Amino acid sequence: MVLTGWASMLAVFAVEFLSLLYLGTLQDEAVMGAVGFGSMTQFTITSVCIGVTVGGAALVSRALGAGNLLRARTLAGASLVLMAGAALGAAAVFLAAIAPFTAAIGLEPDVRAHLLSYVLITTPFAVVMGIGMMLSNLLRASGRGRQSMWVLLAGTATVAVLDPIVIFVLDAGMQGIAWAGGVGRLATVALGGWLVFGKHRLVDWPGRRALLADLAAIGKIALPAALTALATPAAVIFTVSTYATFGPSVMAGATVVDRVLQLAYSLYFVLPGAIGPILGQNLGAGQWDRVKQTVRLTSRWALLYGLGVATLLAVFAPRVADLFQVAGPGRDLIIFFCRYGSFAWALNSLFFVAIAVFNNLGYAAYSTMIGWLRATLGTLPFVWLGAHYGGAVGVLLGQTLGFALFSVIAIAVCSRVLRSPPTTDATARVA
Known part of the structure; x- marks a missing residue:
């Protein structure tokens, strides 16, 4: 299940990587910086959707682990309702805030103009993205990891086909890339809806009273999970706003670093959603030893994977920078990340494993606390001192070192949690 989740996430990030590569052929650092700023700040919407996904998948998987199929179906229906409402609300807040925020931080006029045009197209599709995420994770929670993977791949394949067409044939530039991404998200929902509703009938719609009760149960996990997930974009927004003070070249370099990081460490981002249902089902079945074994093996192999990726990035650092045709300080930033920052980032695997444990074993408040301490x-x-003493490269160094430190702290707390099964009260929080 981890491998299928990783494959789908890898495909998503690979397509985003290629999209930026196509934009690089325009040789416009303002456009590249705008897309990067938009994508990084829009992760606030994604984080809300992640929280709902974690809550819904955790309860659905537990109900399935306990053999209660009817309960799992009604929880799935409530999860989709909550996802639609949460994604709509988050998207509305984002659109209302992005213009005054970018004006307040003094974003370069060219970058800001491109950014506002970009997010006006992409933000409405965030609601579609949230529904697609939930459908995919309902399939994964029911043990259909391969089909969950194909749901996400439907969207990425659509974008992979459309991107070169809108750039090289239609000459639609940044706006074409934005519309292609929206069509890809519609494709994800189309396939996911057919599998969840049509083929497997995994969803029942609860009555009004039952819906309110289910929403409350999901919300007990989803709210702290969303707050935890929001910690990362909060940190990223502060960091990218600091990058913006160094000009378009650095913004373009930071955008490339973000896409390289996503692709290279795609395994990390899928860990909580991929191993969460496994932890939930084993906990529901009373298999505590399997819970600990899952955490131990995942931590070990994810860390080894990260160090291996960092080594490859260090070897090919100049070629990575050349791919995107970024010059000046932006190029220096890319090379520094590949050669040095990537090794610190490898430790983030421990953070994502710990978050999965906390969210699925009844300690969601720990996720929120550690996530916001890290943010x-x-x-x-770390970022302020890095910017003051080392410029743009110092910002990157500060962020990676700070994240690495709190990843170690998170796994230390996780180890204490795993010493014994959750108490009845803790277990009840995810029941």
């Missing part, structure tokens, strides 16, 4: 104490002073 504040692990980001603000």
Whole structure:
């Protein structure tokens, strides 16, 4: 299940990587910086959707692990309702805030103009993205990991076909890339809806009273999970706003670093959603030893994977920078990440494993606390000091070191949690 989740996430990030590569042929650093700023700040919407996905998948998988299929179906229906409402709300807040925020931080006029045009197209499709995420994870929670993978691949394949057409044939540039991404998300929902509703009938719609109760149960996990997930974009927004003070070249370089990081460490981003249902089902079945074994093996192999990826990035650092045709300080930023920052980033695997444990074993508040400590104490002073003493490269160094430190702290707390099965009260929080 981890491998199928990784394959689908790898495909998603590979297509985003290629999209930026196509934009690089325009040789316009303002466009590249705008797309990067938009994608990084829009992760606030994605984080809300991740929280709902974690809550819904955790309860559905537990119900299935306990053999209660009818309960799992009604929880799936409530999860989709909550996802639609949460994604709509998050998208509305984002659109209302992005213009005054970018004006307040003094974003370069060219970058800001491209950015506002870009997010006006992409943000409405965030609601579609959220529904697609939920459908995919309902399939994974029911043990259909391969079909869950194909749901996401439907969207990425659509974008992979459309991107070169809109860039090289239609000459639609950044806006063409934005519309292609929206069509890809519609394709994801189309296939996911057919599998979940038509083929497997995994969803029942609860009555009004039951819906309110189910929403409350899901929300007990989804809210802290969303707050935890929001910690990362909060840190990223502060960091990318700091990058913006160094000009379009650095913004373009930071965008490339973001896409390279996503692709290279795609396994990390899928860990909580991929191993969460496994932890939930084993906990529901009373298999505590399997819970600990899952965490131990996942931590070990994810860390080895990260160090291997960092080594490859260090070897090919100049070629990575050349691919995107970024010059000046932006190029220096890319090379520094590949040669040095990537090794610190390898430690982030421990953070994602710990978050999965906390969210699925009844300690969701731990996720929120550690996530926000990482986004504040692990980001603000490190990035500020890095910018003050090392410029744009110092910003990158500060962020990676701060994240690495709190990843170690997170796995240390996780180890204490795993010493014994959750208490009845803790278990009840995810029941």
